[in-house]
Amino acid sequence: MSGEAKRSAPNPAREPTGEGAPAHVAIIMDGNGRWAAQRGLPRFEGHRRGVEAIRRAVRTAGDLGIRYLTVYSFSAENWRRPAQEVSDLMGLLKRFVRHDLADLHASNIRVRIIGEREALAADIRLLLDEAEQLTRANTGLTLVIAFNYGGRQEIVQAMRSLARQVQAGTLDPAAIDVATVEGALDTHGIPDPDLVIRTSGEQRISNFLTWQTAYSEFIFIPTYWPDFDDATFRAAIEEYNRRERRFGGLSVRAG
Numbered sequence: 001m002s003g004e005a006k007r008s009a010p011n012p013a014r015e016p017t018g019e020g021a022p023a024h025v026a027i028i029m030d031g032n033g034r035w036a037a038q039r040g041l042p043r044f045e046g047h048r049r050g051v052e053a054i055r056r057a058v059r060t061a062g063d064l065g066i067r068y069l070t071v072y073s074f075s076a077e078n079w080r081r082p083a084q085e086v087s088d089l090m091g092l093l094k095r096f097v098r099h100d101l102a103d104l105h106a107s108n109i110r111v112r113i114i115g116e117r118e119a120l121a122a123d124i125r126l127l128l129d130e131a132e133q134l135t136r137a138n139t140g141l142t143l144v145i146a147f148n149y150g151g152r153q154e155i156v157q158a159m160r161s162l163a164r165q166v167q168a169g170t171l172d173p174a175a176i177d178v179a180t181v182e183g184a185l186d187t188h189g190i191p192d193p194d195l196v197i198r199t200s201g202e203q204r205i206s207n208f209l210t211w212q213t214a215y216s217e218f219i220f221i222p223t224y225w226p227d228f229d230d231a232t233f234r235a236a237i238e239e240y241n242r243r244e245r246r247f248g249g250l251s252v253r254a255g
Contacts, residue, residue, distance in 0.1 A: 021237055022194030022254070024068035025061065026144075026216070028208055029053070031200030031224030038224075044088045049226035051096055060233045061141055062107065068142045068190060072208050076116065076150030090124060093147065097127045101134060108140035114186035115149030116157070144190060151210025158184035187212055194254070195240045197233075199225045217243055217254065 029050060036046030054071060061069040074089060081089075104111060111131040120128075128147070161184045165171035171180075182188060192212040196205070201222040205213060219236050243254045 020241060021064040021066050022240060023066070024070070024191050024193045024195075025066050025237075026070040026072070026193040026196045026209055026213070027057065027228075028072045028196065028198040028206060029225040029228075030198055030202055032226060034200065035224035035226045043085060046224075046226055047085075047089060047092055051092055053226050053228045054096070055100065056229055057233060058104075058109070058141070058143060060230045062109070064234070064237060066141065068144060068193075070114075070144035070146060070190075070193065070209070072146045072149070072206075074115075074147045074149070075207060076148055076153050077207065090121070093124065094127060097131050101131055104131075104143065105135050105138065108138045109135060110138040110140070110142045111135045112142055112144045112190065113147055114144060114154070115147045116153065117148065120148060142190070144187070146208065149186070149208075151205075151207045151212075153207075154186050155211055157186075181211070185211060192216065195219065195236070197221065197236050199223050199228055215245075217245065 032046035032050040033043045034046075035049065036043050039045075054073075057071070058069060073093070078089070079086060101111070111134075113128045113132060117125050117128065158181060162171060162176060162180065166173055187209070192214070193209060193216045196209070196213055196216045196218050198205075198218070198220050199222075201220065203220045205218075209216075217240055219239055221232065221236065223232055240254050245254050
């Protein structure tokens with residue numbers, strides 16, 4: 001288990017950085033379909049424009065000095081969507097990795113993937129593995145892509161892993177604490193999000209980072225994801241910096 005994972009709430013990595021930006025921002029990218037519908041365009045065009053918004057968000061996060069940016073790209077529940085839309089989303093992922101990976105690597109960005117991979121097609125798994133392996137030594141922004149991810153499913157998998165260790169006699173049940181659970185999650189070694197942004201005006205977390213957002217600040221904005229730009233991102237950070245965070249104790253200025 002990494003040193004970062006051995007912690008108890010609140011996560012020290014989430015304390016104010018003193019640099020005017022949170023250490024970790026997570027984004028629920030919502031509204032691609034509605035953006036397209038408003039313009040009489042196919043849903044695929046909304047998703048395609050959403051990929052462009054990811055590129056903008058990565059650039060802005062780097063400019064602001066944010067250390068971790070997590071994007072909710074495909075949830076475990078998204079498999080319920082029409083087959084053609086799922087196929088389109090998989091195609092966009094492939095194109096993003098193939099076309100953007102070299103640029104991300106050249107920009108010293110590390111890519112980390114969280115979510116269930118076993119059920120994915122072999123070519124998708126290979127692409128995800130390639131992205132992580134190529135960028136694993138990079139020291140700049142860490143881009144965490146939540147793909148085929150669900151917060152509850154992640155916790156279930158973590159519990160199964162710990163149960164197997166208990167059964168094997170390598171883990172004492174009495175020794176299980178917050179740090180033990182965090183070490184079994186997909187996000188082990190990644191600090192919890194300081195700030196979660198959701199676009200499109202919806203105000204729920206939709207099974208995203210269920211464990212990790214226990215102390216996060218939330219900002220819900222009406223902008224559909226394809227229109228999320230540098231100014232919108234910076235405005236959210238300014239709102240975050242105006243907040244006071246208590247972590248169950250005395251107030252702490254966010255920014």
